[in-house]
Amino acid sequence: MDKRKILIQLDSDVQASVFDRVVAIDAGAEELFSYAGVKPDQVQGLVHGAIFTRGPKDLKNTAVFVGGSDVAAGEALLQEAVKHMIPAFGLRVSIMLDANGANTTAAAAVRAAAKHLDLNNAAALVLGGTGPVGQRVARLLARAGADVRVASRQAARAQHVCTAIAHQVPGAKLQPVGTGTPHELAAALDGRNLVVAAGAAGVVLLPRAARTACQSLKVAVDLNAVPPLGMEGVAVTDKGADHDGATCYGAIGVGDTKMKVHKAAVARLFESNDQVLDAEEIYQIACAL
Numbered sequence: 384m385d386k387r388k389i390l391i392q393l394d395s396d397v398q399a400s401v402f403d404r405v406v407a408i409d410a411g412a413e414e415l416f417s418y419a420g421v422k423p424d425q426v427q428g429l430v431h432g433a434i435f436t437r438g439p440k441d442l443k444n445t446a447v448f449v450g451g452s453d454v455a456a457g458e459a460l461l462q463e464a465v466k467h468m469i470p471a472f473g474l475r476v477s478i479m480l481d482a483n484g485a486n487t488t489a490a491a492a493v494r495a496a497a498k499h500l501d502l503n504n505a506a507a508l509v510l511g512g513t514g515p516v517g518q519r520v521a522r523l524l525a526r527a528g529a530d531v532r533v534a535s536r537q538a539a540r541a542q543h544v545c546t547a548i549a550h551q552v553p554g555a556k557l558q559p560v561g562t563g564t565p566h567e568l569a570a571a572l573d574g575r576n577l578v579v580a581a582g583a584a585g586v587v588l589l590p591r592a593a594r595t596a597c598q599s600l601k602v603a604v605d606l607n608a609v610p611p612l613g614m615e616g617v618a619v620t621d622k623g624a625d626h627d628g629a630t631c632y633g634a635i636g637v638g639d640t641k642m643k644v645h646k647a648a649v650a651r652l653f654e655s656n657d658q659v660l661d662a663e664e665i666y667q668i669a670c671a672l
């Protein structure tokens with residue numbers, strides 16, 4: 384008989400995310416072990432508890448979910464957890480990173496765009512491209528072959544992100560752009576057919592006039608659900624709505640796919656014990672939905 388499906392939640396926040404706990408149960412986890420305030424130096428013991436208890440053939444029924452609001456902290460926990468698995472002896476469990484929902488949100492945003500554009504030929508602008516979600520959106524788009532402008536209020540910050548993505552995605556077509564002034568924003572929008580706004584909550588990154596002036600725009604995706612929204616004139620619930628000739632998505636419009644991706648990714652963890660689900664792997668799951 385199969386062992387019960389145990390999901391071990393490693394959360395860097397003081398309280399483990401209730402959202403992630405609910406999704407875990409809805410995705411099929413039968414037991415949920417939640418650890419909060421997890422620091423990298425505590426991960427070894429937690430991972431050893433996971434891999435040394437069941438035999439290798441049963442380890443697919445144990446998995447790890449890394450969450451918390453701090454994406455950099457989550458990345459550190461993921462890295463540490465992978466380091467303490469012992470694949471040579473089959474002693475490993477599958478693991479997924481979705482700190483702050485960054486991977487599932489980025490995957491859902493790029494999927495929304497892919498429904499309407501051939502990403503391989505897309506000319507994209509990622510506003511707020513220096514945040515954890517924006518960086519992942521830019522990376523996924525670059526990997527799909529899109530020409531990507533990564534935007535920041537400070538071009539130097541965007542340059543830093545482009546350099547990091549170029550290391551991860553050989554041959555990526557990337558350009559850092561500053562969008563701190565209306566003039567810079569208009570130049571960054573020039574010739575773009577896809578704009579994703581991944582700016583901080585409650586900040587307008589794309590005013591209506593700038594959006595409507597961009598004649599080449601075909602698809603616009605806003606991920607900010609907190610008013611004022613990231614794209615003026617795009618509603619939070621838009622899901623493929625037409626605004627001024629462009630197909631538009633708001634954060635709640637993308638949220639439905641995000642939830643499906645999150646659940647599917649957790650369920651996938653229990654299919655084998657050798658998976659590491661980060662942005663790219665989660666995007667592949669989104670593509671298969």
Ligand SMILES: NC(=O)c1ccc[n+]([C@@H]2O[C@H](COP(=O)([O-])OP(=O)(O)OC[C@H]3O[C@@H](n4cnc5c(N)ncnc54)[C@H](OP(=O)(O)O)[C@@H]3O)[C@@H](O)[C@H]2O)c1
Pocket residue numbers: 483484485488511512513514515516517534535536537540541580581582583584585586606607608609634638641
């Ligand atoms: N639906 C979901 O489940 C879900 C999940 C996660 C995130 N989100 C949303 O996705 C968006 C991106 O998330 P995130 O965590 O990556 O965002 P973030 O780190 O808070 O911000 C992203 C970028 O926005 C820019 N920014 C910050 N404050 C700004 C201001 N006052 N004016 C203009 N630009 C500003 C910064 O870029 P520069 O300093 O380089 O300009 C920053 O790197 C947020 O709106 C978030 O709420 C949704």
